[in-house]
Amino acid sequence: MRSDIEIPDVKDVYVAVIHEKNLEYHTLDWNAYIINNSDEDLEMVLIVSKGYNQKKQTPAMRHRLEHLPKRSFAKIEYLQEAVLELNNEFKVTYFKSNKMFDKTYVFRKNTINSKAFQQLPLMNSKGVLAK
Numbered sequence: 001m002r003s004d005i006e007i008p009d010v011k012d013v014y015v016a017v018i019h020e021k022n023l024e025y026h027t028l029d030w031n032a033y034i035i036n037n038s039d040e041d042l043e044m045v046l047i048v049s050k051g052y053n054q055k056k057q058t059p060a061m062r063h064r065l066e067h068l069p070k071r072s073f074a075k076i077e078y079l080q081e082a083v084l085e086l087n088n089e090f091k092v093t094y095f096k097s098n099k100m101f102d103k104t105y106v107f108r109k110n111t112i113n114s115k116a117f118q119q120l121p122l123m124n125s126k127g128v129l130a131k
Contacts, residue, residue: 012038018127051086105130
């Protein structure tokens with residue numbers, strides 16, 4: 001039975017963290033984004049995020065996007081400075097072309113920093129891409 005289940009490879013969908021200015025509070029915040037760099041829209045995007053190490057674990061945060069158009073991105077959540085010291089995991093599940101896709105993106109502890117910045121797909125800014 002398990003051999004009958006096909007889970008396609010995720011391509012052109014990314015999770016990134018950006019250090020950006022918060023215009024309302026005049027602060028620099030770390031924000032996580034999902035990027036759909038594919039030629040198809042994503043439907044019913046479910047994201048479960050958490051931070052963890054061997055001693056600590058944050059509560060799971062759940063997010064839902066009904067629709068993420070092709071070649072677009074959306075903010076997932078704000079990340080507090082304290083959770084950057086933890087492994088940060090984003091489990092992403094979505095439908096595309098009536099198929100379910102699933103991938104876990106992980107930012108290892110202390111890898112979210114300005115030294116790891118790179119140009120992000122679609123976004124006119126630099127940030128850190130999850131592995």
